[in-house]
Amino acid sequence: MTPILQAVAPELLPFASQNIADAVESLNARSLDAATDIVAGLPLARVIDMFDRPELQRAGNLIARMPDARAAALLEGMADDRAADVLLELDEADRTRLSGRMRSGTLEALRQLMRYPPHTAGSLMTTEFVSVPADWTVAQTLAHIRDVERSRETVYAIYLLDPATHALVRTVSLRRLVAGEPDAPALSQAQRTEPVWVSASTDQEEVARLIRRHDLLAIPVLDEARHVLGVVTVDDVLDALIAEGTEDAHKFGGMQAIAQPxxxxxxxxxxxxxxxxxxxxxxxxxxxxxxxxxxxxxxxKAVVLTLFIPLIMSSGGNSGSQATSLLIRSLALGEVRLRDWWKVALRELPTGMLLGAMLGAIAIIRISIWQYGGIYDYGPHWVLLALTVAAALIGIVSFGSLTGSMLPFALQRLGFDPASASAPFVATLVDVTGLVIYFSIAAMILGGTLL
Amino acid sequence: MTPILQAVAPELLPFASQNIADAVESLNARSLDAATDIVAGLPLARVIDMFDRPELQRAGNLIARMPDARAAALLEGMADDRAADVLLELDEADRTRLSGRMRSGTLEALRQLMRYPPHTAGSLMTTEFVSVPADWTVAQTLAHIRDVERSRETVYAIYLLDPATHALVRTVSLRRLVAGEPDAPALSQAQRTEPVWVSASTDQEEVARLIRRHDLLAIPVLDEARHVLGVVTVDDVLDALIAEGTEDAHKFGGMQAIAQPxxxxxxxxxxxxxxxxxxxxxxxxxxxxxxxxxxxxxxxKAVVLTLFIPLIMSSGGNSGSQATSLLIRSLALGEVRLRDWWKVALRELPTGMLLGAMLGAIAIIRISIWQYGGIYDYGPHWVLLALTVAAALIGIVSFGSLTGSMLPFALQRLGFDPASASAPFVATLVDVTGLVIYFSIAAMILGGTLL
Known part of the structure; x- marks a missing residue:
C-alpha cells in the first residue's frame, strides 16, 4: 500500500485507490452530504486530482461546504482553467470570501481566465505551460521542465520565447528535446516552420480544426505582441468537440441543447x-x-387531391433535411465557406430536380397500379392527377433541397450558428410553400376538368 | 536555408518549406500528373511526412506511379497504420509487387494491421510505440527513447513489460520519466493504478470514450496474454470522432453518410x-x-378536417425528431444503456402528453380566434372540431415522443447503429399512425354531427 493510502479511513479506500475517472463517477452518485464527507476525508492531492476532472458534478457546492483554508488550497492546486470554471459556479459571496485566501498571482490568472467568453480559446486555455528563453540549451530546458513538471498541465510542447521581447519564436516538442544533444541549443530541435497559434477570441471549433490539421497536442494562445497567454490542450478540445457534437445533434433534432445527460x-x-x-x-x-x-x-371539389398531401409535403421536408445536414456539417468543418453559397445552390437545384423526378416516377407507377388493379378509383381524370402529383414532387423536392441547403448559409450570414437549422425547421419552411406549389400545379393541370 | 531545402528545384520550394498541412492541401489541388512530378522532386523525408497525413488524397495512385524502390522506401518510412491504409488503396498487382521490395518485419506488421475491420481499435492503432522491460531504470529508458524516437509515432506513453512474459505491467508517461531521478526504476515513476487498455476488436467510439474519460494521449491495445499489439493515439481518435460525427449528422438528416467534403x-x-x-x-x-x-x-363529408392534417402530422414528426436526437446522443455517449429503455419510455410518455396538451391549447385558441374573428368559418360544429384537433395533438405528440425515443433502442437491440434513426425516418413512422389517430378521434367526437 502506498503511503498516501495509509492515512485514509477504511471506508474511503475505494475513493483513494480507484482510478480517478471511476472515483469521480462514484462520488457523483452519492448525495451532496455524503460526498462532502468523503471529500473531507481524502488527502488534498487526491481531491485536487478529482476536482481537476470536468466530469465532477457539484464541484462548486462541494467547495462552498469546505473549510476556507482547504477550499483555497484546493483552488490553488487545481489546473487553473478548471479552477476558473469552478469559481464561476460559486455565488458572489463565496467567491469573494475564498478569493481573499488565495495567492494574488493565482487569483490574477484566474480572474483573467474568467473574463473570456465561453466557446473561445481563452475560455479553454490553461496558463500552466512551459516557456523558456530561445537561447537556452537542451539540457537547461530539460532541467527547467524537471523543476516545474508537477505544476504544469502540459509539458509536451515547450514555447521558446525571444529573450528580449518575450514574443513566441518557435515551439519544441518534449520528444525532440529528449532526443537532442544536451549542449545543443533547444532551438535546433524546434520545428522549422512558424508555430501555429490562435488568439484568445478564436472559436473553439476553429481551435479544434487547427489542432487536427496540424496533429498538435497543444496550441498556443497569443496576444497582439505574440506573448503566450496560455495553451489549449488536445484533451480540452476533445471534450469541447463532444459537447458541441451533442449540442448540434439536439439542435438539429429541433430543440434547445441539453448539457447534462x-x-x-x-x-x-x-x-x-x-x-x-x-x-x-x-x-x-x-x-x-x-x-x-x-x-x-x-x-x-376534388377530395382526391387531399390523399397525396402528406406524401408530397413529407418529401419536400425529407429532401430539405438531407441538404441541411450536409451543409451544416460542411460549414462546421470549414469545407465550404460563406462565399461558396452560389456554387452549392447551382449543385442543389439540379440534384433536387432529379431526385424529385425519381419520386414523381414512383408516384405515377403507384397511382397506375392502384387504378388498373382496381384497388382504388381515382376517377376519370386519374392520368392528369398522376401528372399533377409528379410535377408537384419535382417542384417541391427542388424547393426543399434549395431551401435546406441555403438555410445554414443564411443563418451564418445573419450571425447565427448554422447548426441552429434543424430538420423540423426546414420541414416547416418547406411545408407551407409545398402546399402552394401543389395547389398551383393542380389548378394549372386540372383546371377545367376536376377543378 | 536548411540543408534539406537546398537540393530542391526552385518551383518545388513551397512544397518543401510550407508546413505539412498546407503542403498536403496544395498537392491535393493539383492534377494527378502534376502531383506525381512534385512528389518525385521532393526529398524522401518530406514525402514521408506528407504521406503520413490522412488528408492526402490519391495516396495510392501516387505510390503506384513511383519507381518501385522509392515506393517501398516510402512505405517503410511511413507510420505503419497509415502505410496499411494506403496499401489497401492499391490494386492487388501493385500491392504484391511493392510487398516484394519491403522488409519482412514491416510487411508482417502491415499485414497484421490490414486484417482488422474498420472502426475498431485494431484498425486505428500503430505498432510504432515504445516498450521496455519493467526492471529498467529511468536513465536506461530515456536512452532507449533517444535511440528510437525518430521511428515511433508516439513516445509520450511508455509501456513497461514483464521481463519474462512481456505482459503489460504499467504505463509511464514521458513527462514523469523526464522528472525522475536517473537511477530510480522507471516503474517508480509509473501510474499506480492498472493501465487502461482495449482489445483489437474494441469499437472506436469506446476507444474515444476511454481516452476522454482518462485524459490519455494514447491507449494500449492488448491481446489475451496482455501483450501490447499497438497503441491508439489521441490524434487518430480525434479524426475518427470527427468522421463519425459527420456520418451521424448525415444519417440523422436521412441519407447515407458521405466521407468526402x-x-x-x-x-x-x-x-x-x-x-x-x-x-x-x-x-x-x-x-x-x-x-x-x-x-x-x-x-x-368534412373537408374542414383536412385543413389540420399537415399541422397535426408535422407536430408528431417534430416531437419524434426531438426524442430521437436526444436518445441517439445519449446511447452514443454511454449515458443511457439498452436496459434503461423502460425508464426512458416512462419519461417520454408524460413528456409527450404534456407537450401535446400545450400544442392542443394553442390550436383551440387559434380556431376560436379565427371563428369569433370571422376570419374563417369552421361550421356549426367548430367547438367539437377544435376538441378533435386538440385531442389528436395529445395522442400524436405522445406517440411521436415515444416512438422517437424507442427507435434508437430498437435499432441497437437489432444490432444496427442507433444513429441510423433519422429525423425523416421517425417522421414517416409517425405520419401514418398520426393519420389513423386523427381520424379515429374525429369519428369518436364528431360521429353523428359532422361525420
Missing part, C-alpha cells in the same frame, strides 16, 4: 428545452392550415 | 447517397395515401 435532466427542465421550439414550429406550421383554407374550394 | 463529391455520387433513403421514405410515406383512401368518406 438525459437521465439526469429533470422533467420540467426537459419540457422547457423542448416546448419552445415545438410551439414555435407549431405556430409556423399553422400557416399550412391558412394555406389550405385558401384552397378550400378546390379541396371540396 | 461536399464540394468534392460528384453529382452522381451525391444522387446515389440521397436517392436511396428518399425513395425508401417515399414508399413508406405512401401508406399515408392508403390511410387517407380508407377515410375518404369522412374526408368527403
Amino acid at each position: 438525459y437521465i439526469n435532466t429533470g422533467f420540467w427542465a426537459m419540457i422547457k428545452k423542448r416546448a419552445g421550439w415545438l410551439c414555435a414550429l407549431f405556430l409556423g406550421e399553422m400557416l399550412t392550415a391558412s394555406a389550405m383554407q385558401h384552397f378550400d374550394d378546390e379541396l371540396a | 461536399y464540394i468534392n463529391t460528384g453529382f452522381w455520387a451525391m444522387i446515389k447517397k440521397r436517392a436511396g433513403w428518399l425513395c425508401a421514405l417515399f414508399l413508406g410515406e405512401m401508406l399515408t395515401a392508403s390511410a387517407m383512401q380508407h377515410f375518404d368518406d369522412e374526408l368527403a
Whole structure:
C-alpha cells in the first residue's frame, strides 16, 4: 500500500485507490452530504486530482461546504482553467470570501481566465505551460521542465520565447528535446516552420480544426505582441468537440441543447428545452392550415387531391433535411465557406430536380397500379392527377433541397450558428410553400376538368 | 536555408518549406500528373511526412506511379497504420509487387494491421510505440527513447513489460520519466493504478470514450496474454470522432453518410447517397395515401378536417425528431444503456402528453380566434372540431415522443447503429399512425354531427 493510502479511513479506500475517472463517477452518485464527507476525508492531492476532472458534478457546492483554508488550497492546486470554471459556479459571496485566501498571482490568472467568453480559446486555455528563453540549451530546458513538471498541465510542447521581447519564436516538442544533444541549443530541435497559434477570441471549433490539421497536442494562445497567454490542450478540445457534437445533434433534432445527460435532466427542465421550439414550429406550421383554407374550394371539389398531401409535403421536408445536414456539417468543418453559397445552390437545384423526378416516377407507377388493379378509383381524370402529383414532387423536392441547403448559409450570414437549422425547421419552411406549389400545379393541370 | 531545402528545384520550394498541412492541401489541388512530378522532386523525408497525413488524397495512385524502390522506401518510412491504409488503396498487382521490395518485419506488421475491420481499435492503432522491460531504470529508458524516437509515432506513453512474459505491467508517461531521478526504476515513476487498455476488436467510439474519460494521449491495445499489439493515439481518435460525427449528422438528416467534403463529391455520387433513403421514405410515406383512401368518406363529408392534417402530422414528426436526437446522443455517449429503455419510455410518455396538451391549447385558441374573428368559418360544429384537433395533438405528440425515443433502442437491440434513426425516418413512422389517430378521434367526437 502506498503511503498516501495509509492515512485514509477504511471506508474511503475505494475513493483513494480507484482510478480517478471511476472515483469521480462514484462520488457523483452519492448525495451532496455524503460526498462532502468523503471529500473531507481524502488527502488534498487526491481531491485536487478529482476536482481537476470536468466530469465532477457539484464541484462548486462541494467547495462552498469546505473549510476556507482547504477550499483555497484546493483552488490553488487545481489546473487553473478548471479552477476558473469552478469559481464561476460559486455565488458572489463565496467567491469573494475564498478569493481573499488565495495567492494574488493565482487569483490574477484566474480572474483573467474568467473574463473570456465561453466557446473561445481563452475560455479553454490553461496558463500552466512551459516557456523558456530561445537561447537556452537542451539540457537547461530539460532541467527547467524537471523543476516545474508537477505544476504544469502540459509539458509536451515547450514555447521558446525571444529573450528580449518575450514574443513566441518557435515551439519544441518534449520528444525532440529528449532526443537532442544536451549542449545543443533547444532551438535546433524546434520545428522549422512558424508555430501555429490562435488568439484568445478564436472559436473553439476553429481551435479544434487547427489542432487536427496540424496533429498538435497543444496550441498556443497569443496576444497582439505574440506573448503566450496560455495553451489549449488536445484533451480540452476533445471534450469541447463532444459537447458541441451533442449540442448540434439536439439542435438539429429541433430543440434547445441539453448539457447534462438525459437521465439526469429533470422533467420540467426537459419540457422547457423542448416546448419552445415545438410551439414555435407549431405556430409556423399553422400557416399550412391558412394555406389550405385558401384552397378550400378546390379541396371540396376534388377530395382526391387531399390523399397525396402528406406524401408530397413529407418529401419536400425529407429532401430539405438531407441538404441541411450536409451543409451544416460542411460549414462546421470549414469545407465550404460563406462565399461558396452560389456554387452549392447551382449543385442543389439540379440534384433536387432529379431526385424529385425519381419520386414523381414512383408516384405515377403507384397511382397506375392502384387504378388498373382496381384497388382504388381515382376517377376519370386519374392520368392528369398522376401528372399533377409528379410535377408537384419535382417542384417541391427542388424547393426543399434549395431551401435546406441555403438555410445554414443564411443563418451564418445573419450571425447565427448554422447548426441552429434543424430538420423540423426546414420541414416547416418547406411545408407551407409545398402546399402552394401543389395547389398551383393542380389548378394549372386540372383546371377545367376536376377543378 | 536548411540543408534539406537546398537540393530542391526552385518551383518545388513551397512544397518543401510550407508546413505539412498546407503542403498536403496544395498537392491535393493539383492534377494527378502534376502531383506525381512534385512528389518525385521532393526529398524522401518530406514525402514521408506528407504521406503520413490522412488528408492526402490519391495516396495510392501516387505510390503506384513511383519507381518501385522509392515506393517501398516510402512505405517503410511511413507510420505503419497509415502505410496499411494506403496499401489497401492499391490494386492487388501493385500491392504484391511493392510487398516484394519491403522488409519482412514491416510487411508482417502491415499485414497484421490490414486484417482488422474498420472502426475498431485494431484498425486505428500503430505498432510504432515504445516498450521496455519493467526492471529498467529511468536513465536506461530515456536512452532507449533517444535511440528510437525518430521511428515511433508516439513516445509520450511508455509501456513497461514483464521481463519474462512481456505482459503489460504499467504505463509511464514521458513527462514523469523526464522528472525522475536517473537511477530510480522507471516503474517508480509509473501510474499506480492498472493501465487502461482495449482489445483489437474494441469499437472506436469506446476507444474515444476511454481516452476522454482518462485524459490519455494514447491507449494500449492488448491481446489475451496482455501483450501490447499497438497503441491508439489521441490524434487518430480525434479524426475518427470527427468522421463519425459527420456520418451521424448525415444519417440523422436521412441519407447515407458521405466521407468526402461536399464540394468534392460528384453529382452522381451525391444522387446515389440521397436517392436511396428518399425513395425508401417515399414508399413508406405512401401508406399515408392508403390511410387517407380508407377515410375518404369522412374526408368527403368534412373537408374542414383536412385543413389540420399537415399541422397535426408535422407536430408528431417534430416531437419524434426531438426524442430521437436526444436518445441517439445519449446511447452514443454511454449515458443511457439498452436496459434503461423502460425508464426512458416512462419519461417520454408524460413528456409527450404534456407537450401535446400545450400544442392542443394553442390550436383551440387559434380556431376560436379565427371563428369569433370571422376570419374563417369552421361550421356549426367548430367547438367539437377544435376538441378533435386538440385531442389528436395529445395522442400524436405522445406517440411521436415515444416512438422517437424507442427507435434508437430498437435499432441497437437489432444490432444496427442507433444513429441510423433519422429525423425523416421517425417522421414517416409517425405520419401514418398520426393519420389513423386523427381520424379515429374525429369519428369518436364528431360521429353523428359532422361525420
